[in-house]
Ligand SMILES: NC(=O)C1=CN([C@@H]2O[C@H](COP(=O)(O)OP(=O)(O)OC[C@H]3O[C@@H](n4cnc5c(N)ncnc54)[C@H](OP(=O)(O)O)[C@@H]3O)[C@@H](O)[C@H]2O)C=CC1
């Protein structure tokens with residue numbers, strides 16, 4: 685792809701993940717139009733190689749958009765997807781591809797009704813990034829996305845090729861998305877305790893996480909994921925091997941008093957389990973607690 689062929693790109697949701705991908709696009713010369721909720725003049729990303737500034741402004745009025753773009757990255761929380769409908773209407777033309785940078789396994793189900801007839805490409809987002817008080821984003825690991833190996837994903841992969849955000853594709857996206865979801869579901873326990881990854885070093889929490897992972901794995905397999913039992917130890921080791929103070933985005937939301945992605949990250953195991961006839965006793969405890977922590981009342 686030469687610079688002359690670069691697509692017109694927009695990013696809806698310039699938060700932790702959105703800022704990271706915007707910085708990669710800017711590095712490529714494909715600086716995205718920034719669509720947000722809070723006006724800002726620019727985005728700032730702190731990386732191990734130094735700071736990156738993505739020129740803004742962050743626009744907040746969908747009615748100011750005059751023409752559609754070729755590619756939209758959607759990086760709001762799953763709880764905020766419906767509220768981006770006006771942005772998606774303004775930014776999407778008949779040929780626009782929408783790439784969803786969200787946790788969960790239901791990105792296409794949630795976004796497709798908002799962009800009828802347009803291709804929706806879900807992405808597994810592997811890297812942790814945190815927003816500071818001044819909205820500067822700190823990237824805590826190498827940025828990497830996995831996309832399904834479909835024709836509409838090829839342009840996204842080519843666009844980000846060679847940038848600070850690596851992209852790979854998989855022929856079995858369902859399996860990879862479930863693999864990530866199992867990690868995210870267990871991370872939800874941190875939002876219940878208010879503790880970080882170190883808590884998984886406890887035998888009792890490790891045991892609970894293991895039983896929860898076994899439950900999630902049974903649902904994942906019933907839903908067509910091709911995962912073997914080793915995934916359980918891999919996920920647990922993942923939490924035990926990172927620094928004890930490593931958080932997760934759902935804990936950051938809990939600490940900030942924001943709505944939690946409990947339905948997309950935890951409720952989905954319970955819902956799919958019920959639909960597929962797989963018992964979900966751990967989810968039946970964890971999900972109502974997360975839902976109440978998120979949405980109250982009280
Ligand atoms: N952070 C992480 O480490 C990881 C996150 N993920 C997933 O990525 C997704 C995004 O998470 P993350 O980047 O952490 O979320 P953030 O809360 O950091 O960013 C969300 C952004 O969307 C903006 N926004 C909210 N509502 C709207 C709206 N109606 N229109 C336009 N913009 C809006 C927010 O604006 P405002 O500034 O006003 O809040 C914010 O800038 C989630 O699904 C998360 O689970 C996946 C892997 C890792």
Ligand SMILES: CC(C)(CO)C(=O)C(=O)O
Nearest residue numbers: 810811812871932933934
């Ligand atoms: C950091 C990571 C990758 C794992 O919990 C994540 O997905 C999140 O914080 O939402």
